Amino acid sequence: MNGLLRFKWLVPTLYIVFLLLPIYWLLNMSFKNTNEILGGFTLWPQQFTLENYAKILTDSTWYMGYVNSLVYVVMNTVISVGVALPAAYAFSRYRFLGDKHLFFWLLTNRMAPPAVFALPFFQLYSSLNLFDTHVAVALAHCLFNIPLAVWILEGFMSGVPRELDETAFVDGYPFWKFFVKIFMPTIAAGIGVAAFFCFMFSWVELLLAKTLTSVEAKPIAATMTRTASTSGYELGLLAAAGALTIVPGAVVIYFVRNYIAKGFALGRV
Amino acid sequence: MNTRTPNQKAWWLVMPVVALVAFNAVIPLMAVVNYSVQETFGNNQFFFEGVRWFQEVMQSARFREALQRQLLFTAIILAIQIPLGVAIALAMPRKGIGVSVCLVLMAMPLLIPYNVVGAMWNIFALPDIGLMGRGLNALGWEFNYTRQPFAAWVTLVAMDVWHWTSLVVLLTYAGLSAIPDAYYQAARIDGASRWAIFRHIQLPKLKHVLLIAVLLRFMDSFMIYTEAVVLTGGGPGNATTLLSIDLVKIALGQFDLGPAAAMSLIYFLIILLLSWLFYTVMTKDEQK
Amino acid sequence: MALIHLEQLRHSYLARPRPEAEAPADWALRGLDLKWADGGAYALLGPSGCGKTTLLNLISGLLRPTEGRILFGSRDVTALEPGERNIAQVFQFPVVYDTMSVYDNLAFPLRNRGIAEADVNKRVHEIAALLDLEERLATRAAGLTADGKQKISLGRGLVRSDVAAILFDEPLTVIDPHLKWRLRSKLKELHQRVGVTMIYVTHDQTEALTFADQVVVMLEGQVVQAGTPVELFERPRHTFVGHFIGSPGMNLLPCETDAAGLARFGGVALAQVKGGRGGQGGRGNQIGVRPEYVRFAAAGEGGLPVRIERVSDVGRHRIVDARHGEHLIKALVAEGAPLPEGEGVLVFDPAHTHVYADGWRVETEQA
Numbered sequence: 001m002n003g004l005l006r007f008k009w010l011v012p013t014l015y016i017v018f019l020l021l022p023i024y025w026l027l028n029m030s031f032k033n034t035n036e037i038l039g040g041f042t043l044w045p046q047q048f049t050l051e052n053y054a055k056i057l058t059d060s061t062w063y064m065g066y067v068n069s070l071v072y073v074v075m076n077t078v079i080s081v082g083v084a085l086p087a088a089y090a091f092s093r094y095r096f097l098g099d100k101h102l103f104f105w106l107l108t109n110r111m112a113p114p115a116v117f118a119l120p121f122f123q124l125y126s127s128l129n130l131f132d133t134h135v136a137v138a139l140a141h142c143l144f145n146i147p148l149a150v151w152i153l154e155g156f157m158s159g160v161p162r163e164l165d166e167t168a169f170v171d172g173y174p175f176w177k178f179f180v181k182i183f184m185p186t187i188a189a190g191i192g193v194a195a196f197f198c199f200m201f202s203w204v205e206l207l208l209a210k211t212l213t214s215v216e217a218k219p220i221a222a223t224m225t226r227t228a229s230t231s232g233y234e235l236g237l238l239a240a241a242g243a244l245t246i247v248p249g250a251v252v253i254y255f256v257r258n259y260i261a262k263g264f265a266l267g268r269v
Numbered sequence: 270m271n272t273r274t275p276n277q278k279a280w281w282l283v284m285p286v287v288a289l290v291a292f293n294a295v296i297p298l299m300a301v302v303n304y305s306v307q308e309t310f311g312n313n314q315f316f317f318e319g320v321r322w323f324q325e326v327m328q329s330a331r332f333r334e335a336l337q338r339q340l341l342f343t344a345i346i347l348a349i350q351i352p353l354g355v356a357i358a359l360a361m362p363r364k365g366i367g368v369s370v371c372l373v374l375m376a377m378p379l380l381i382p383y384n385v386v387g388a389m390w391n392i393f394a395l396p397d398i399g400l401m402g403r404g405l406n407a408l409g410w411e412f413n414y415t416r417q418p419f420a421a422w423v424t425l426v427a428m429d430v431w432h433w434t435s436l437v438v439l440l441t442y443a444g445l446s447a448i449p450d451a452y453y454q455a456a457r458i459d460g461a462s463r464w465a466i467f468r469h470i471q472l473p474k475l476k477h478v479l480l481i482a483v484l485l486r487f488m489d490s491f492m493i494y495t496e497a498v499v500l501t502g503g504g505p506g507n508a509t510t511l512l513s514i515d516l517v518k519i520a521l522g523q524f525d526l527g528p529a530a531a532m533s534l535i536y537f538l539i540i541l542l543l544s545w546l547f548y549t550v551m552t553k554d555e556q557k
Numbered sequence: 558m559a560l561i562h563l564e565q566l567r568h569s570y571l572a573r574p575r576p577e578a579e580a581p582a583d584w585a586l587r588g589l590d591l592k593w594a595d596g597g598a599y600a601l602l603g604p605s606g607c608g609k610t611t612l613l614n615l616i617s618g619l620l621r622p623t624e625g626r627i628l629f630g631s632r633d634v635t636a637l638e639p640g641e642r643n644i645a646q647v648f649q650f651p652v653v654y655d656t657m658s659v660y661d662n663l664a665f666p667l668r669n670r671g672i673a674e675a676d677v678n679k680r681v682h683e684i685a686a687l688l689d690l691e692e693r694l695a696t697r698a699a700g701l702t703a704d705g706k707q708k709i710s711l712g713r714g715l716v717r718s719d720v721a722a723i724l725f726d727e728p729l730t731v732i733d734p735h736l737k738w739r740l741r742s743k744l745k746e747l748h749q750r751v752g753v754t755m756i757y758v759t760h761d762q763t764e765a766l767t768f769a770d771q772v773v774v775m776l777e778g779q780v781v782q783a784g785t786p787v788e789l790f791e792r793p794r795h796t797f798v799g800h801f802i803g804s805p806g807m808n809l810l811p812c813e814t815d816a817a818g819l820a821r822f823g824g825v826a827l828a829q830v831k832g833g834r835g836g837q838g839g840r841g842n843q844i845g846v847r848p849e850y851v852r853f854a855a856a857g858e859g860g861l862p863v864r865i866e867r868v869s870d871v872g873r874h875r876i877v878d879a880r881h882g883e884h885l886i887k888a889l890v891a892e893g894a895p896l897p898e899g900e901g902v903l904v905f906d907p908a909h910t911h912v913y914a915d916g917w918r919v920e921t922e923q924a
Contacts, residue, residue, distance in 0.1 A: 011360035015438075016374050019431065022393045023377070024402045029392070042402055069382075083289060094279035102283065109294050111540050114493040115513035116533035119520045120297030145291035146286055161271070204382045206495050207517070210403035221384040225499075235392065242385040249380025257373050366876060455652040460640030460669040469654045470667075545744050 023246070029239035037235045052240035065220030066244065069203065072217065075138035077198040080145040081153075081191060087152035089179070093162065103154075106147040117125070119141070123209050136212045141202045149194040156190025168215065194255050203248065206245045220245055243258065304530035322531035332532060334507075335515040336539075339491060341513055346429055346490045351483060353430070354437025355475070358445060359467070361438075372442070375435040387499025390428040401427075414501065418508035421501050424510050428500060429490065437482045444478030445471065480551045487547060491540055512536055559753065561593040561616065561722060566726075567627035569610055574623070582780045585611045587778040589625070593771075594862070598748050600769035601758045604801070608778040609758045613724050616756065629721050633795065640669075645714025650731050651706030655699035659690060661696050661776040663712045670717075687747065696872045704736045711744075715751065716775065722754035729764065744768065762802050766790075769853045771838055774798050796916045799845045805876060805887050808851065812912070818914050823881050825861045828910045829922040843913045850906035851888035853897060860904040861886075867911065879903060 029037055030052055031045045039047075056062040090096070091103055121140055129134040164186065168178040184191065211269075213219060224241050231249040305316040305322050326332050363370055378386070396402035396413045401424075405412040414420040452470045461469070494513035497503075503510035503518070510518075516536060520529035566589040567577075574583035581587065584610045592890040593599055614620040616867040617641035627635045634642050645666075654662050672680075682902050683761065685691045688708045691738055693701065698709060707728055714723045725744075744850045745768060748755050759765050766786040774797070782794040793799035799807030812820040818830035822844050823860050854860040863879035865885060877888045879901065886902060907923040 008360045009362070012357055012371055012375075013309055015357050015434075016371070019374065019378055019402065019435070022389045022431065025393050026389050037398055041398060043400075083285035087286040090279035094276040095274055096275065096277050096279040097275045097374045098284075099279075102287070106286070106290060108541060111488050111537075111544055112294065113494075113513055113516075113533075113536055113540065115492070115494050115520075116537055117293075117297050118302065118517060119526070119529065120300045120519075121293075123300065124297055128530070139289070140293060142289045146290050150300050152284060200380055204380065204457050206382055206384050211521075221382055221495075224384060224388065235398075238388060239392075242388055245283035245385045246377070246380070250377065253373050253380060257369050377790040451648040451650065451651075451652050454614075454639075454646070455648065455713075457619065457709070458617060458639040458644065458646050461665070462669070465669070469656060473656045 014039045026239050026243055029235060030243045032236055034234055034236045038228070048182075052236045055237060056240055056244060062220075062223060062241065063242075065218060065223040068217050069209075069212075069219040070248065070252075072134040072137040072141075072209070072219070073199055075134060075200045076141045076145060076202045079138060080142055080149045080198045081195050083190075084146055084149035084153050084194065085184070088150050088157055089183075091150065091154045092157040103150075106150055109147050110144050112143065114205065118207055118211045121208060124133050125212055131212060131214045132214045132218075134217045137209045137217065138202075140208045140212055141205060141217070144200055145198045149198055152194040152197065153187070153190055156193070160186055186190075192256060196252065199252060200249070281552075301533050304526045305534055308527055318527065322527040323535065326348055326528055326535060327532045331515070332535075333380070335422045335512050339512040340508065342392045342425070342493075343487060343490045345481065346433075347427055347486060349430055350434045350437050350486055351428070351455070351479070354434050354482065355441050357434070357438045359471070360439035363525060370440065375438055376430050379435055381432075383495035384499050385494040386428065386432050389501050390431070390496075392425060394424045401521060418505060421505060421509050425497060425500060429493070432496065433486065433489070437486065440478050441475060444475045449476050470543075476551075480548070482549065484544060484547060488540060488544060491543075499530055559794045560595055560628075560630055562628040563589055563591045563616070564626040564628065565590055566612075566615065566622050566627070567613060568608075568620065568623045568625075568800045570611075573691040581777070585778055586615070586622075588922060589780060591773065591780065593754065596752045596754055598745075598768060598770045599754075599756045600765035600772045601756065601775060602760070602762060602772055602801075603775035603781075604760055605908040606777075608800055610726055610774050612775070613646070613726055613756065613758050613779075616722070617644050617724050618642045637734075643717065643719060643721045644719050644724060645717065645722075645727065647661065647707065647714060647728045649727045651703055651710055653698040653701075653706045653709050655697070657698055658695055659685070659698055659701070659709060660694040663690075663716050664693075666713055666717055680716055684712050687750070688712050688716065688743070698789075704740055705730045708743075708837065711747075715747070715753075720753060725755065725757040725759075727759055728757075729759075739844045741768065762804075766802070772788050774801065793845070793911070793917070796843060796845060796913050799847070799911075799913075801847075803847055806846055807845045807847045807884050809913070810884055810886070812842050814842050814912070823861050824859065825859075827905055828907070829914050830912050831920040831922055836848045841915060842919075844905075845911045845913055845918075846909060848889040848897065850889040850909035851886065851903055852906070853888070853890070853895075854902040854904045858902070858904060860902040862900065863903050865897070 028044060031050070032042075033047070033049050033051060036042070036047055038044070048113050091099060116124050125131050125136045125140070125244075130139075160183070165178065165181065168182050169175075173182070206219065209219045210225075213222065220241065224238060308318045308319055310323075324465060326359045361371055381389075393399045394402045394412075394414050396406050402412055402414070414418050414424040421447070437499055448471065452474075453466070456466050456470060493511060494517065497509065498514050498517075501509045507515075514530060516532055519525050519532065523529075560792045562869060566586060567586045568583060568586040571869065574580070577584050577587055589612065601612060603609050603920050611620065615622050618634070618637060618641075622635065625635075626633055629642065634891060639646075654665065655909050657665070660681055663684060664677050667677045667680060681694070682691070683696055689711065690705070693705065698706065701709070702854050711723070711730075714720060729740060735841045741764065743755075744755070756787055757765070757768050766789075769867065770785065771783060772786055772789055774789065774795075776795070782798050789798055789802050793802065793807065796807070796809055800809065810822045814820045814830060819826050819831060820828045820842060827844050827846075837885060861881055865879050865880045866885075867878040869876045869878075873892055875890045875892070875896070877890055877896070878889060879886045881903075886903060910921075910923070912921050
């Protein structure tokens with residue numbers, strides 16, 4: 001490589017440093033108590049403390065926030081991927097009346113601003129007595145997660161030759177048995193990618209999650225904002241809470257790290 | 270490519286999806302449409318108002334300013350994130366242990382809840398206790414995003430770039446990985462320069478991926494809410510009040526159902542229209 | 558254009574390969590030494606994984622050899638980039654610059670070298686005429702069929718008047734069968750007109766034998782035999798060559814060689830090895846003879862008794878599957894020739910009966 005190109009590695013490196021800076025700052029604050037944070041400016045904790053984390057992990061108003069979030073995210077992922085699988089199969093294998101329009105309509109839901117749905121969702125789910133339940137948030141997130149899951153799965157399924165299906169049918173497999181025992185393992189990577197994205201978009205979305213919950217199913221986000229407004233700025237606590245929300249994401253990425261590049265190809269790139 | 274056989278029974282496979290999405294999309298939208306053409310004074314009494322709310326919204330300076338801010342924001346975001354994301358993806362190693370590490374670290378911002386992103390940057394950019402705020406002040410810029418509209422915009426843009434550029438990087442990287450080696454080999458044999466390789470091999474093959482990236486970034490930046498609201502609350506004043514923020518203020522804050530509903534529909538339509546325009550413009554070459 | 562000399566070439570894809578004697582599988586190419594004359598048409602033939610693509614990529618410069626040198630004429634090009642070696646390579650699937658027109662595709666290598674536009678124009682039209690692409694010059698390259706695209710790839714190679722050699726890596730793989738022969742004839746025609754060295758990698762013996770003046774057969778990273786198609790057919794140096802070339806391939810039968818070097822199969826003496834037993838004391842020796850040189854004995858003539866299992870009619874001749882003990886022997890019988898029923902006696906043409914020790918041919922008195 002010649003000239004400037006020798007420093008190519010600098011580009012991703014600088015970018016990653018940029019990405020890590022705010023996270024480092026968050027971690028920095030999470031290990032200080034609020035007095036130290038407001039009292040002075042230090043690049044690392046002078047009095048390293050774990051009290052913020054301890055508080056969160058022991059106080060149920062805090063840790064339940066995480067639990068609630070995890071509950072509805074997992075519910076949503078299971079529902080979204082579950083119903084998307086047969087639908088994606090239909091789009092991939094069959095032509096039926098209105099199929100193109102249906103597919104397009106599904107994609108437009110990804111373009112719907114959550115802000116538009118905040119109030120209507122509130123009224124809809126309240127009227128069904130689903131306000132403040134995990135189910136409500138799980139279902140609400142289906143609005144944008146199902147179209148995404150269908151889109152991703154359809155891409156992967158189209159890569160599997162029909163001959164596989166036909167062979168199974170000729171061998172006498174009933175449809176559901178074929179689907180579960182033969183087809184799904186073949187597109188396992190696609191299911192993983194779809195589940196990853198559903199998890200991701202549900203975990204990070206908070207406008208709808210906050211709107212539809214109050215106490216029982218309150219996600220961690222709501223707990224964090226409550227802290228900020230009522231008891232003044234408990235910065236150390238907030239920082240620790242925030243840092244802990246990064247953990248599930250980091251864990252998930254670690255598990256799919258080998259598929260990230262492939263996964264973003266979505267089978268369609 | 271698989272051929273698809275006609276089969277109307279496929280509708281059964283699609284029913285659960287249609288049911289769930291329609292439940293979440295159609296019913297609320299119907300409610301919104303309902304509100305958008307009615308007036309209420311409480312007590313569940315509604316009076317038909319026709320297009321009055323739509324006219325009010327379109328003529329309101331407040332809406333138009335919010336729309337302008339939104340368009341400016343999205344334009345800046347696209348102008349920065351797409352070239353930056355592509356450049357980073359091009360500079361990334363293709364093989365080796367560095368790849369996994371790079372990808373994992375870059376994916377991290379994408380999985381942080383939006384409110385935490387906003388809160389992180391809220392503090393990070395504070396002039397007294399935030400690394401960035403303090404640093405900028407140390408360099409001579411009297412930076413205070415809670416008071417200065419320009420500083421607020423800079424912080425907002427920086428936060429979004431930090432948050433979402435990785436999406437473009439990952440998509441582009443996947444696209445680059447899909448280019449068969451033979452193309453690069455042929456270019457070496459033809460004595461092509463790096464620029465020629467980019468222009469004639471990589472860029473054409475990346476068109477599909479870039480389309481997805483542009484559409485996704487356009488839509489999501491146009492709909493941005495939580496991160497922005499936690500960061501600046503729309504301020505100082507309404508300097509960073511983008512469309513979603515304004516809409517939620519009106520709907521959930523003031524409970525002005527009529528105008529909120531009308532604004533919602535206009536908002537949704539704008540996104541649909543602009544997305545369709547983007548899509549058409551970017552795929553028109555393929556009609557040739 | 559010059560003589561291409563591959564000197565003591567060895568290559569491994571591993572960063573730290575073990576010595577060859579210990580782990581031959583670590584090495585993709587083992588000890589190659591070849592000279593190719595200027596302007597010849599050569600084929601590299603062998604099964605998948607034999608190292609032919611590796612060899613091609615070493616010649617073109619896409620790979621740097623672990624050991625050894627590559628010389629074009631008197632120039633040592635081992636350290637040079639592909640663009641500097643002045644070779645052209647056509648890949649397995651068509652590589653064209655999709656967004657550019659056919660004209661621009663052909664002009665690309667010339668423009669990269671800074672050649673004047675007028676000369677570029679002349680040359681592009683010359684080559685386009687040779688390849689029957691004149692009418693499509695203005696079309697976008699992406700719009701052509703697979704064989705059209707391969708022609709463009711070929712054109713990008715031919716367009717450089719000083720190109721040292723054109724290398725082909727199984728270029729007909731994605732071409733429709735009925736267009737394959739057309740492209741193949743085109744290649745042969747081009748070679749005769751342009752006279753540039755062409756090296757053609759393939760696993761298809763028909764392609765190799767019809768295209769090349771000299772065929773290099775490879776197996777597991779080594780050159781097994783290099784010679785004209787006739788040589789390869791008549792005197793295969795290795796059992797692999799005998800078996801791989803020809804359809805059906807050579808018959809290989811285990812034989813016993815006595816101390817005097819007389820090789821027998823089924824009790825019938827078939828060949829006389831020069832100078833003794835040959836190879837590992839005669840164990841593991843094989844007799845190789847092509848079905849073309851196996852015939853049925855005339856009345857009263859002695860030979861190997863066999864039982865006829867099957868006769869396949871392939872048009873101009875018939876392939877007879879005959880069995881002796883547990884061994885199957887194939888014989889080619891002309892269309893109208895008489896064929897015994899059930900049992901028969903086979904005679905092998907001594908001039909074409911070879912003996913192989915450990916896979917390699919040993920000298921015999923008669924062949």
